[in-house]
Amino acid sequence: MQNLGINVLFEGTTLQRLFEGLMMTAGIAFISIIIGSFLGIGMGLLRTSKSGIVQFICRFYLEVFRIIPILVWLFIVYFGVTNALDIHLDGEIVAVIVFSLWGAAEMGDIVRGALESLPKHQIESGKAIGLSFWGLYRYVLIPQAVRRMLPGAINLSTRMVKTTSLVVMIGVIDVIKVGQQIIERSVIKVPTASFWVYGLIFILYFIICYPLSKLSKKLEAKWEN
Amino acid sequence: MDINWQFIISTLPLYQKAAWITIKLGFWGTLLSLIIGLVCSIILYFRIKILKELVGIYVELSRNTPLLIQLFFLYFGLTKIGITMSETTCAIIGLAFLGGSYMSEAFRSGIEAVSKTQIESGLSIGLSQMQLIRYVILPQAFAVTMPSLAANCIFLFKETSIVGAIAIAELMHVTQDVIGMYYQTFESLFMLVVAYLIIILPLSFLLTWLERKVRYAEFGN
Amino acid sequence: MNKENHQVLLEIKDLHKEYDTRTVLDGIHLRVHKGEVIVVLGPSGCGKSTLLRCLNGLESIQGGDIQFDGESLIGPNVDWQKTRQKIGMVFQNYELFPHMTVIENILLGPIKVQKREKKEVMDQATQLLEKVGLSDRKDSYPRQLSGGQKQRIAIVRALCMNPEIMLFDEVTAALDPEMVREVLDVILGLAKQGMTMMIVTHEMGFAQAVADRILFIDEGKVCEMSEPKEFFTNPKTERAQQFLNIFQF
Ligand SMILES: Nc1ncnc2c1ncn2[C@@H]1O[C@H](COP(=O)(O)OP(=O)(O)OP(=O)(O)O)[C@@H](O)[C@H]1O
Ligand SMILES: [Mg+2]
Helix, strand or coil, X not given: CHXXXXXXXXXXXXXXXXXXXXXXXXXXXXXXXXXXXXXXXXXXXXXXXXXXXXXXXXXXXXXXXXXXXXXXXXXXXXXXXXXXXXXXXXXXXXXXXXXHHHHHHHHHHHHHHHHHCCCHHHHHHHHHCCCCHHHHHHXXXXXXXXXXXXXXXXXXHHHHHHHHHHHHHHCCCCHXXXXXXXXXXXXXXXXXXXXXXXXXXXXXXXXXXXXXXXXXXXXXXXXXX | CCCCHHHHHHHHHHHHHHHHHHHHHHHHHHHHHHHHHHHHHHHHHHCCCCHHHHHHHHHHHHHCCCHHHHHHHHHHHXXXXXXXXXXXXXXXXXXXXXXXXXXXXXXXXXXXXCCHHHHHHHHHCCCCHHHXXXXXXXXXXXXXXXXXXXXXXXXXXXXXXXXXXXXXXXXXXXXXXXXXHHCCHHHHHHHHHHHHHHHHHHHHHHHHHHHHHHHHHHHCC | CCCCCCCEEEEEEEEEEEECCEEEEEEEEEEEECCCEEEEECCCCCCHHHHHHHHCCCCCCCEEEEEECCXXXXXXXXXXXXXXXXXXXXXXXXXXXXXXXXXHHHHHXXXXXXXXXXXXXXXXXXXXXXXXXXXXXXXXXHHHCCHHHHHHHHHHXXXXXXXXXXXXXXXXXXXXXXXXXXXXXXHHHHHHCCCEEEEECCCHHHXXXXXXXXXXXXXXXXXXXXXXXXXXXXXXCHHHHHHHHHCCC
């Protein structure tokens, strides 16, 4: 029976449907990462501000995401916000909103770290060779900051990809949902279907996340030297 | 907005019970993770053949896949090939499987931060390898890596929110039920958030305090 | 004082040590008698630290033999844990355990390794601390001590194991000048009590005062081996002469 169980993956359009589910997941992750990064850069710049109020608000914003689990945020927006405003939002939209806001918070922290680690004398020596304000940013500060934040940013991306698995809990037809449908349909015929389907999804996530985390580690090691 | 206090009071016991389940899961998950992480990092330190490779594979698998899928695989997948366990056992194993790799990484980097000369100094007073680990390397690694351990601990308590997916009546699961049954969305979510604040904030303060205590000897302040 | 007819405690025969393909110690011969103080001199990188570390099993060796108390320290069957209890070593950078108080640092070896009675060790530790003038720092952490104090504690920690020989590797090199004296005084005191020692140092005055014999190493070879007075006033080799010139303005 077990030997045959794996065949459940190759029946009909199973693989194709799983792949489509995966694309939904990846799409949500990708869009959120992009939006989160842009917002995050803004956050990071804000966090280098000297104003105590701005500092406090940004810090508060970050902590709010660090203390309350992401799944709770998905619930708050999916059930709470829609309810309060009396609107309907699809799970996909909710997911993108929550992940983008979360990404902005974490990305902001990474950007802040990178900006603060830039040596002060670089700014002075940049000025000394006559660079304008924009020139200073364009040629000296930004390239260095990017190098410093890249490992962290990639790491954050893997975390976001992994967290997209939660969208199934707010009704998105993602790779897990598709998997569940396939299992339900074939469970009578193939009792071990859940083993194979979840096993495959496990591997699919690994295939996406592993290279990313390897890359992040490599960049980190390179930067340390 | 009108808050239905009546409703809040009537569902309070439900949330209280769920919060205890969340705390219990978080506690056991963290404890087992620490043990797994410690064992893994010691295996890596001694470079024990084969086991070392297995630890490497475990860490990568665990860190690069979502907890939800790990849980589904454990709970639905493994039962189908003859391995059955209760929801709670499954949830704790899932959390430990996930957390173990994070703790292992934290301990490993702490151990790597212990200088070679400290180890030599321990050897030169005749400590055995095990004594060296116990009296010299681990205490120092612990002090260095305490912030990471604390972060992992918070992370694991937050990850318990996911195990509701395999029918454990922790906070998320209860909230979902309550919203489904009574449509008191705002109140349910409000209690959910408050419950997490009540759990995570004190935990976070406790860990900060512990961190300071552990680091006192070596680093002062 | 001539200690050559005392019992031989440590014998090094034709010791060879290589890192990869580079020879660092090249046929070292040495006999250390009980109660003898050998000061090892030589230019930087000549292999002094390596020599001491070989005696303590911190480095593997590629040839020759080391006998301690009549037993060979070569091969896989050496019980290093036992041997290291008899060979006290003090490093340049103190290497006290930063997470333990002074007294915990001192007690660790005697209690955990030698399984001695806490009370008895405590008495000995107190005595030794008094001798080095630090009995009031028992409960301090290393970070609360000065370099010289740390180094004296490190010496006490090694002494409390009741070693038969002490190895000192440039124990004053990391110290501020005004702290050098307090550490050297402790070592001089040990010499007076008849402790067997091998000392690597760059303090020439101290070397002359404390040594029974000077071992001068250059490029991994024993270049000269003589009484301190003779070595400092009348070195036999040109290398030793050059080396000594560096220390004179
Ligand atoms: N771990 C190592 N790997 C490779 N070469 C080493 C290592 N340790 C020491 N060496 C080399 O061995 C030689 C002897 O080193 P050693 O530390 O014994 O010198 P030393 O006489 O103590 O010098 P110093 O007075 O500067 O302390 C040096 O040339 C050094 O570069
Ligand atoms: Mg040296």
